[in-house]
Amino acid sequence: MSDALGDAPIVVTKAESVATIWLNRAEKRNAMSHEMWTALANSCHELARDHSVRVLVVRGVGGHFCAGADIGGFSGGMSEAYQAQNREAEETLAAFPRPTIAFIAGSCVGGGVQIAGACDLRFADTSAKFGITPARLGIAYPTYALERAVRLVGPSAAKHLLFSAELIDAERALRIGLVDEVAEPEAAIERLEAFTSLLANERSLLTQMISKEMVNEVAAHGAVSAAMIERWAPILANNLDMPEGVAAFAERRTPEFVWVPEETS
Numbered sequence: 001m002s003d004a005l006g007d008a009p010i011v012v013t014k015a016e017s018v019a020t021i022w023l024n025r026a027e028k029r030n031a032m033s034h035e036m037w038t039a040l041a042n043s044c045h046e047l048a049r050d051h052s053v054r055v056l057v058v059r060g061v062g063g064h065f066c067a068g069a070d071i072g073g074f075s076g077g078m079s080e081a082y083q084a085q086n087r088e089a090e091e092t093l094a095a096f097p098r099p100t101i102a103f104i105a106g107s108c109v110g111g112g113v114q115i116a117g118a119c120d121l122r123f124a125d126t127s128a129k130f131g132i133t134p135a136r137l138g139i140a141y142p143t144y145a146l147e148r149a150v151r152l153v154g155p156s157a158a159k160h161l162l163f164s165a166e167l168i169d170a171e172r173a174l175r176i177g178l179v180d181e182v183a184e185p186e187a188a189i190e191r192l193e194a195f196t197s198l199l200a201n202e203r204s205l206l207t208q209m210i211s212k213e214m215v216n217e218v219a220a221h222g223a224v225s226a227a228m229i230e231r232w233a234p235i236l237a238n239n240l241d242m243p244e245g246v247a248a249f250a251e252r253r254t255p256e257f258v259w260v261p262e263e264t265s
Contacts, residue, residue, distance in 0.1 A: 005061065010039035012047065017054040017200040019047050023115075026062025031070040032111045037085040040115070044092040051260055054200035056100045057192070058093070058119060060112075065102070065128070068110030071137065086111070087144055093118040094148070094216075097261070099199050099208055103192050104128045105185065109167070113178075114145040117152055120212065122179040123195070124170045125188035130178055132158075133165040151219055153177050204241045206259040 005011040011022040021043050023030035032040075047053050060066050069086075093100065093115065102116035104124040109131045116122050132149065134141045141149075141162060150158045157176040161168070170182045183191055199208065210232050214224045241257045248255035 008039075009033065009036045010043055012043050014053070017052055018057060018196045019050070019053045019055070020057040020059055021047075023058070023060040023066050026060075026064070028070060029064040029067035029107050030060040030062070030112075031067045032115075033070045034082055034085055037082075037089040041085070041089040041092040044089075044096055048096055048098075051263070054098055054205060055196045056096055056098065057103055057196060058100065058115060059103045060105070062106075063127070064106030065104040065108040066112030066115055067107040068112055068133065083142065086114075086142060090114055090118045090142075090145060090148075097209055097212070098205070099212065101192070101196065103188070104130075104170075104179065105188075109133055110141075113149065114142070116179075117145070117148045121181075123181045123183075123188060123192055124173065124179045125183060125185040126170050127185060128170040128173065128179070128182075129167045130161075130170075130173045131165060131167040132161040135163065135165040202254050204245065204255075204257045204259065205261075206235070206239060206241050206257070209261065210236075 005013075005022055005024050007024075009023070009025045011024045013020050013022065021040065023032070023036070025031065025033075025036070044056075047056055099121070100119040102119040102122045104112075104116055104122060105127050106129065108116055108124075108128055110133050113130060113132050132141060146158070146162070149161070153161075153176045157178075160166075168176075168178075170179065173179045174182050181191065182188070213228060213232075217224050217228060239259065241255075241259045244257055245255050
């Protein structure tokens, strides 16, 4: 796959309504350079504006997801500019308005966990290894990434990963909630393809987008705000997906949902 994608370290491909952002630096196990964080953020911004994209997948080439930040660039410490690039990439990916999935094989360490954690779901194959490793370098994990990790796996599991910098396998990652599904490599690819097709072609985008916003708000603040409920109320009041979904259920057919978000400039 790496040869087919060319030399750019971040590459976007599309297959119908599923877009994939590839971390394309196989010789470094897809370790993230300064430029890659910026390119990741830019790709997310561009794809968010493309309403033909229903699902976003993040993957790595060469049998690895991401070995973390490229520490070769840290000889002078992490600059403010680097930290700003890093944070923008994570937050832009987390704010992507439609479903996102990290597909993880091989190394998923440090910044790799940060990228995967910013996605809505994480599917892994059995080759995956996970770690949060700033304790090996005597640095602090970025606070925004740490907060997301704690929300994802809980305080105890986050402390274990941060204190020890140990690598854990996919089965343990599944047990602590770091990933959502694990399968053998070939089966994992088949599952990813089937699941993204399901989300993109057979499920309501309205339900997905409202669910994503509300779940994220509950995770961050403990409840869905009145402002969010009020914002979605007129859209739900004129919702054409519900009668289609009910009719398709009664007729035992696949629904053909029609709702799309309004274009914004």
